[in-house]
Every structure is written in C-alpha cells, then in structure tokens.
Amino acid sequence: MNGLDAFPRSLALVERDGRVLSGCARSPYYPLVVKSGRGAVLEDVDGNRFIDFSAGAASLNTGTCHPRVVEAVTEQARSLLCYTIGYMYEESSVELAERLCAVTPGSFPKKVAYGLSGSDAIDGAVKFARAFTGRSEIISFRTAYHGSTYGALSASAISLNMRRGLGPMIPGFHVFPYPICARCPFGRREESCDLECLKDIEEAFRLYLPAEEVAAVLFEPIAGDAGLMIPPARYVRALADLCRREGILFVSDEVQQGFGRTGRWFAIEHFDVVPDIVVLGKAIASGMPLSALVMRSEIADALSDPGHIFTLAGGAVCCQAALATLDVIEEERLVERSRRLGDLIRERLAAMGETLPLLGDCRGLGLTIGQEIVDDNGNPDRDACTRVCFRCWQRGLVLTFLGDNVLRIQPPLIITEEEALKGLEILRLALEDYRAGSIGDEALRFARGWS
Ligand SMILES: Cc1ncc(COP(=O)(O)O)c(C=O)c1O
Structure with missing residues (x-):
C-alpha cells in the first residue's frame, strides 16, 4: 500500500492545476495524475501503476491506447487531421456514418449528425426532435444526467451544483420520476407495481402537458450517474408504446452505456x-472528441442547414479512431466479453458480500456495474465510499463512485480476467482496511466525488 509520499509529482501537479484550472470541470476522488496507459493498466507521473476500473468515465471501452486505434489515428494524422466537413466533404465521416447506421437498432433508413461531446449531441437531439415534430416540449427524468451545455443541462436533474447561479434553463423541459424500483417514488413493490411512474406521465398529459405538444422523451436506458440503476423492461416498453401512440420521439441516450458496455451493442437493446x-x-472514438446522433432519415432531414453545425465535428482523425474502435469491438468480440466478465465480477462481488456486510445491492449489465456501500443499518455510506475509493487508488486500482454510495465499476471491455480479479482483490483489501478503521482523514482532503 502506498502512502502519500509515493506520489510527490502527482501532488505537486495537483497544486499547480488548482492555481490555473477552474475547479468546476472536475469532481475529484484522489490526486491521480495519469501519464500513460495501455489496455486496462494506467501509470501515473510517479511511476505507480493501476488497474483501471473506470475507463475514463466509460469512454475507453477498447482500453487506453489500443494499438489499432493509435495506428489509425497516427496514419490519418499524417495526411489530414481535420478539414471541416461544415463546408466540404471527407471520406472517413461518410464511412463512419454508414457503419453507425448499420450497427444501431432499427432497420429503417438512417442518417448521422456529428458533434464533439455527449452534451452537444443531446442538444442536437432536442433540436431535431423539435424541428421534426413541430412540437416544443421535452420529457426527461429525475436523476438524469445528459450533459453540461444549457440544453443538456435543462434535461438533467441530478445536481444542484449544476444549476445554482446559472439562471433560467431552456424552457419546455419536464422532468418525471425515473423508474428506480428500489426507491419507488410511489412506495410500490414489484408485486404491487402498476407502472405508477408511467401513469404519472399520462396524468400530466391529462392535466397540464398536452401530449400533442411533446416532441421527445430523452431516456437513459440505464440511469448512469444516478447510480447505474436498471429500469424494469416492462416500463421501458410501455414508455416506448406511449411515445408511439402520441407521436413523441423516443431518444435513447447511449453516451455512457453504448458500444458494448452493457453486453449488448447498445443498452436499449436489452x-x-x-x-x-x-x-x-464517450466510447465512440476511444477517447477522441466525437459524438453522433443516429436517427431516422426523415428526422435528420427536418433541420435545414446550418441548423446543427460545428467546425471540427466529424473530423478525419476522430472518425478514423471511431472506425478502428468499431473494428476492435467486432473483431475482439468485446460485446460478448463484456457480458462474460460482467457476470464474473458480479458473482465475485456477491461472494465478497457474504463476509463484508459493507457491500449492499449490486446490479449491472455487462461491464457496467453499480455496487452499493452501506453502513451497519443498510443506509448509504458516502464516507465509506470516499475512503474505500481513496484506498483503492493507494493500492493500485482506479475506481470512482456515484451518488452517495455506489461504486462505479466500468473497466475497459478489453480488461483481462486476471486484471479484473486483481482489481477485485484490491477492492477487497480496501474494504478490509475500512473495516479495520485504517483509512485516515487524508482521504477526505482530496475527494469531492460526483454530486
Ligand atoms: C448519459 C450521459 N449523457 C450525456 C453525457 C454528456 O457527455 P459529455 O460529458 O461527453 O458531454 C454523459 C456524461 O457523463 C452521460 O453519462
């Protein structure tokens, strides 16, 4: 186990960072300064090595610096970095759009619009939905996180710090309870559930929100930042049916869960x-800045130019990174691998939970796994979560948490079984340390965590 004296360069850099970078763009857990990485192993500026259970916030499904991706980027960079497709044309953006249309659900004609971040893509979804339907209102969900631009933020409802002092959001957004059965907002249990959360939307349609004015429902097929909560399938299907009946577009936000993360290409396929x-x-281009909307062609044709345009979006290097990413996911069968390793990790966590009561509910699909940390009374324990993640870092595991108490286990899909088990062993030791009361308050000095 490393004491803080094993991280001198890291600590110095964190201090420099604090002097010149706005703190609002980071929710830190510990002072990790990544210098390099390969696959599911990272190295910091002090030469310490870590197993990666975070994959750059689920953006590195192919791991850090996958050789195929690095080669594609390097090769493309030699001839053209980016020449805006806002005015001209370029082949890799077309090839990638063809591949994305083929791999996403639905066999109807589709088209793609590129951006640079998940947030701007959410803004785009709202624009296209409004333009296509001629309607203004947008439905999203409590605890949703869709991003940080004003549009994406208007659809998000998870953090007061993301709203405070920012003035009015964009009008026309309506938030409804996400179907989190473990904390059912209507006090139901599975046996007594009558999809009250869906009825809540229908009730709104009857009382104050005309369905014929609703353009789209923005839906996370797994509530990611809310703590990786999986909704009941019958709710999701009923929501989609409701949308179809009312002429409302169903938008699946796959920014965090897409590209094999959940053991399917896209989480909505579950x-x-x-x-x-x-x-x-996120994972679309293995860490290069790219986002994309893949939609029915007639929706894509509803916005006139230049209705959703970014100078650098769909640049050649990013598109080549994305093409290589698709190749790697297919050729290395990462979707299946995500399913298999996810099952293995959840199994091992369940076994660990038998001797460590700190481990509460564990849920997940593929390699998107939420492990709750609870106190002796079964209540969320943020303090324990903070200390355990900090100790994992000291012991060589990069792990973060969501909400108050959910360990966010989202390793790169290329992680080997051996690395995954080693990571779990580090987690077990950190939990033992916590139980023994040996994780000091220094853990709290660096950590804020996602809130
Ligand atoms: C579900 C979801 N949507 C959208 C976003 C925003 O993506 P970005 O941070 O790339 O703007 C995120 C980011 O965490 C996300 O998890």
Whole structure:
C-alpha cells in the first residue's frame, strides 16, 4: 500500500492545476495524475501503476491506447487531421456514418449528425426532435444526467451544483420520476407495481402537458450517474408504446452505456425498444472528441442547414479512431466479453458480500456495474465510499463512485480476467482496511466525488 509520499509529482501537479484550472470541470476522488496507459493498466507521473476500473468515465471501452486505434489515428494524422466537413466533404465521416447506421437498432433508413461531446449531441437531439415534430416540449427524468451545455443541462436533474447561479434553463423541459424500483417514488413493490411512474406521465398529459405538444422523451436506458440503476423492461416498453401512440420521439441516450458496455451493442437493446434517435459519445472514438446522433432519415432531414453545425465535428482523425474502435469491438468480440466478465465480477462481488456486510445491492449489465456501500443499518455510506475509493487508488486500482454510495465499476471491455480479479482483490483489501478503521482523514482532503 502506498502512502502519500509515493506520489510527490502527482501532488505537486495537483497544486499547480488548482492555481490555473477552474475547479468546476472536475469532481475529484484522489490526486491521480495519469501519464500513460495501455489496455486496462494506467501509470501515473510517479511511476505507480493501476488497474483501471473506470475507463475514463466509460469512454475507453477498447482500453487506453489500443494499438489499432493509435495506428489509425497516427496514419490519418499524417495526411489530414481535420478539414471541416461544415463546408466540404471527407471520406472517413461518410464511412463512419454508414457503419453507425448499420450497427444501431432499427432497420429503417438512417442518417448521422456529428458533434464533439455527449452534451452537444443531446442538444442536437432536442433540436431535431423539435424541428421534426413541430412540437416544443421535452420529457426527461429525475436523476438524469445528459450533459453540461444549457440544453443538456435543462434535461438533467441530478445536481444542484449544476444549476445554482446559472439562471433560467431552456424552457419546455419536464422532468418525471425515473423508474428506480428500489426507491419507488410511489412506495410500490414489484408485486404491487402498476407502472405508477408511467401513469404519472399520462396524468400530466391529462392535466397540464398536452401530449400533442411533446416532441421527445430523452431516456437513459440505464440511469448512469444516478447510480447505474436498471429500469424494469416492462416500463421501458410501455414508455416506448406511449411515445408511439402520441407521436413523441423516443431518444435513447447511449453516451455512457453504448458500444458494448452493457453486453449488448447498445443498452436499449436489452429492452427490445427501437429508438427514433440514438445519442452516442464517450466510447465512440476511444477517447477522441466525437459524438453522433443516429436517427431516422426523415428526422435528420427536418433541420435545414446550418441548423446543427460545428467546425471540427466529424473530423478525419476522430472518425478514423471511431472506425478502428468499431473494428476492435467486432473483431475482439468485446460485446460478448463484456457480458462474460460482467457476470464474473458480479458473482465475485456477491461472494465478497457474504463476509463484508459493507457491500449492499449490486446490479449491472455487462461491464457496467453499480455496487452499493452501506453502513451497519443498510443506509448509504458516502464516507465509506470516499475512503474505500481513496484506498483503492493507494493500492493500485482506479475506481470512482456515484451518488452517495455506489461504486462505479466500468473497466475497459478489453480488461483481462486476471486484471479484473486483481482489481477485485484490491477492492477487497480496501474494504478490509475500512473495516479495520485504517483509512485516515487524508482521504477526505482530496475527494469531492460526483454530486
Ligand atoms: C448519459 C450521459 N449523457 C450525456 C453525457 C454528456 O457527455 P459529455 O460529458 O461527453 O458531454 C454523459 C456524461 O457523463 C452521460 O453519462
């Protein structure tokens, strides 16, 4: 186990960072300064090595610096970095759009619009939905996180710090309870559930929100930043049916869960729902800045130029990174691998939970796993979560948490079984340390965590 004296360069850099970078763009957990990485192993500026259970916030499904991606980027960089497709044309953006249309759910004609972040893609989904339907209102969900631009933020409802002092959001957004059964907002249990959360939307349609004025429902097929909560399939299907009946577009935000993360190409496929618009970001280009909307062609044709245009979006290097990413996911069978390793990790966590009561509910699909940390009374324990993540870092595991108490286990999909088990062993030791009361308050000095 490393004491803080094993991280001198890291600590010095964190201090420099604090003097010149705005703190609002980071929710830190510990002073990790990444210098390099390969696959599921990272190295910091002090030469310490870590197993990666975070994959750059689920943006590195192919791991850090996958050789195929690095080669594609390097090769492309030699001839053209980016020449705006806002005015001209370029082949890799077309090839990638063809591949994205083929791999996303739905066999109807589709088109793509590029951006640079998940947030701008969400803004785009709202624009396209409004333009296509001629309607203004947008439905999203409590605890949703869709991003940080004003549009994406207007659809998000998870953090007061993201709203405070920012003035009015964009009008026309309506937030409804996400179907989190473990904390059912209507006090139901599975046996007594009558999809009250869906009825809540229908009730709104009857009382104050005309359905014929609703353009789209923005839906996370797994509530990511809310703590990786999985909704019941019958809710998702009923929501999609409601959308279809009312002429409302169903938008699946796959920014965090897409590209094999959940053991399917896209998380919405677990629910047999075919969305009208799929929002892609993060892992699409293995860490290069790219996002994409893949949508029914007629929706894509509803906005006139230049209705959704960014100078550098869909640049050649990023598109080549994305093409290589798709190749790697297919050729290395990462979707299946995500399913298999996810099952293994959840199994091991369940076994650990038998001797460590700190481990509460564990849920997940593929390699998107939420492990709750609870106190002796079974209540969320943020303090324990903070200290355990800090100790994992000291012991060589990069792990973060969501909400008050959910360990966010989202390793790169290329992680080997051996690395995954080693990571779990580090987690077990950190939990033992916590139980023994040996994780000092220094853990709290660096950590804020996602709130
Ligand atoms: C579900 C979801 N949507 C959208 C976003 C925003 O993506 P970005 O941070 O690339 O703007 C995120 C980011 O965490 C996300 O998890």
